[in-house]
Amino acid sequence: MSDDALKPVNPLLISTAVSLAAFMEVLDTTIANVALSHISGSLGASSEESTWVLTSYLVANGIILPLSGWLSALMGRKNFFIFCILGFTLTSFLCGIATSLPMLIVFRLLQGLTGGGLQPSQQAIIKDSFPAEKLGMAFAITGITTVLAPILGPTLGGVITDNFSWRWIFFMNVPVGLLAAFLVNNLVVDPPSARKQKVDSIDYIGLSLIALGLGALQIVLDKGQQEDWFDSSFIVIFAIIAAVGLILAVFWVLQQKNPVVELKLFSIPSFSLPCLMIFFVGFALYSSAMLLPMLVQTSFGYDATLSGLVLSPGGIATLVMMPIVGKLVNKIQAKYLISFGMLISAVGMWATGLVTPQTGYGTFVLVRALQTVGIPFLFIPASTLAFSKIPPESSSNASAIVSLMRNLGGSIGIALVTNKLIHSQQIEQAHLVQHLTTADPGYQSAIANYTQSIMNLGVPAVQASKMAIAKIYQELIQQANILAYRDAYNFVAIILVVLAIIALFMPSNSLQKKSAPMASH
Template sequence: MMPQQKNPYLVSVAVSIATFMEILDTTIVNVALAHIAGSLGAGTDESTWVLTSYLVSNGIVLPLSGWLSSLMGRKKFFIACIIGFTVASFLCGISTSLPMLIVCRLFQGIAGGGLQPSQQAIIKDSFPAKKLGMAFAITGATAVLAPIIGPTLGGYITDNFSWRWIFFMNVPVGIIAVILVKFLVYDSSFAKKSKTASIDYIGLGLVTLGLGALQIFLDKGEQNDWFDSSFIIIFAIIAVMGILGAIYWISKQKQPIIKLQLFKLRSFSMPCIMLFFVGFAIYSSSALLPMLVQSDFGYDATLSGLVLSPAGLAVIIMLPIVGKLVGKVHAKYLIAFGMFINGIGMFLTGFITPQTDYTTFVLVRIVQIMGMPFLFVPASTLAFSRISEADSNNASAIVSLMRNLGGSIGISLVSSYLTNCKQIEQAHLVSKLTTDSTGYRDALVNYTHTINNLGVVGAQAQTSALGHIYQELVTQSSILAFRDAYDLVGTILLILAVLALFMPKNPPHKEEIKAR
């Protein structure tokens, strides 16, 4: 039975405001790390714990949010999360030391971890089954747009005001969100507080240990040379033992904190895998492009963010269109199409050269991201097509975890791959710089002649010319490495485009049935 709520679109706006704010905070801080480190007298390596602390606490709470919603009641839990996130944001803004900021970010991640799953569950239960496509088009706007807008907004605020306003701006948004949710959202009978026989402390501990260690492993792996570091090895072992132990323990419980039985439904498990790679593609590609334009093209934080932002307009245009298509076209075909378009977009970076301008970067990014609505909306719709209201909280928690985990793994894997590719491409180009190379000889002569005209002569001129050639080599090898990293993401997406065709069908307008 559907809850007696207000207009579902008003409900969607209310719950999406808070969630958009939370997802924004996963990317908005990235571009401000150098400013934060300088302001608080900390090193760049130390300042990365501002990101890690948030990801760790957020990742732990995400899968537990369904259980916590049942414990408190979904609406109360959602409001508590908004209030907690808002207060923690204010405390982050007034932090006077790095340890204080890290602790506040930890609490911010804990409170924010319950927002995404709750938003998705509320919207899912607010719309009738035949309109699920449009419902998830709304959730898609927050899940896809926030990571795109985050770097742009963060860069603008940091360059023109202060990094503290990245956190302070959450306060009025949080207050508005609480008021709207208070008056617009009503719990269905399945979303109200339910009696729990006892708290599964062992399951809770294993989930916390496993996911917390995994997030630290992913976030710090590249920085610590992965398995060359005993620190990383220890956390990798803890992550594996914790996650495997949690799966085994939870699967034996009558009232599990995470309902793993939902994965027995192919209509749920396969879309979850696809949503994992949606997160992988969104977050990794969103991290790569600002790095490329800042390191090799001299863009500042604001301009590099503006490279990503126009793609957000393409997403906004496509979301309602895809929301309507879901009711007419099988989800697996839309997902395959989205994977294919995004995969092609990743390969377009092969056309980037040292002379590429801003407009070209924007157009490449639009193609890279315009297929995302075809992935997120149909995959979410299919995932929830056979989920009952009673399981909405648990299903939403798992879906949000898969997407965010895909993002964390994507950023770590692609960043590590990028570093290796830079070394390989540089070694390859250096091997071409021999006296037998006509291009190398001509470049050396031209650079030396130019420097001679500036009044520098002899060996000093040739040394300076070699320096220019080496700098150009480093830039070109870096651009080639970014192309290789995008090719990796593109290859994965094209493979998934084919695999998507083997997903189960969802008949248009099919009514929900209870998960078994």
């Protein structure tokens, strides 16, 4: 082991090893979405019951994320990371062999618990592997896994479920996990600040309150729309539990000498404001990745594979921009890059709202690329600024909070945007129906044209008239659906424009000037 300390490993090799594990876990948060119908059919469950496959994972993941910094100190960061990799690998295999829905839900819960520490540990390890002047490039690497995986997840999930079996979305984690564990064990060395620390006592009350509050909140966000939000006593009860649990957790944790979550890091402006921006990175990334596949499947007849392929080119655009933005961070103030990224993403959201029933695949690919090309300008500068004044001993705790903010942003974004979409569908449909009257000349003309076209096929006049009305109503539903997606995208765009203005008031970061090459250490 002493040889490890004498032979520093190239940070890029370390980054590749730890990113492999984190990529696998982030991918799993979205890849199962497109497989739900296959899972429910295979296990004899309803579509509503099968959504617990997603909810159980998100609840467990959300509970562990903020605690991962504390667990890293308890076990040592490298030990904790390898434990998470192996645990995630084992539970992935168990998910693949599940023979009933309850069994799969339990294994997904365990998968979320073991995988929850992978993202923050990856970010902390990479952050500590690079010198301060190269933090931008370090977060460009973490961004590849954080941003690219949710984009590729639906595509990969669609290809696997359409051509093989839903079980392979879990089985494929096994070889990747074993390889990642081997590489991490041989390449990663904990710095003194990340080694196992003596813990005098465990704050069971703080742990319980955080687990209760975040677990209940995730259930509310994931099941709210399905249960009709606060018209459901189920949602009301869990919302109260979430609010009480989280409020008590904040008060309790702030009074502890060795808290399970370092909330006092929020007192650092260069950390708290970037965390807010990272929250909205998750909001924009996950909500837009959810909206576009739904739009092309419901209104344009795309299957799971093709709808996933609409997202993939956007991932390539993101991949290309990551290293470029990583270098720009040292030359341009982070707040200007973040503001620019917000505006670019807002334009992408607005442009997507301009689609029509005649829009083709190529246009969807272009607007998706425009949505995602701004994400690196948000994620990398915000992460660099957030960690700029964090001491090494707090890296794991800061990474845990950043990961939690991003994931919470994603969950809240999906919940709010879905609610906006459904509400807009009702409004747009009611608005369009007002034109379906005998007094509307456009409606009368359309009825006459459709009726005549159907009668030309040999259909009697009365039946042809009924078929024409049905055809027009079908077109109305499609139009209302597309207009509702326009409203949802405009909603996200407005939020991003407001944030672009707020970003300009963030603290400035110190830009690194060219200096003499430093000796390796």
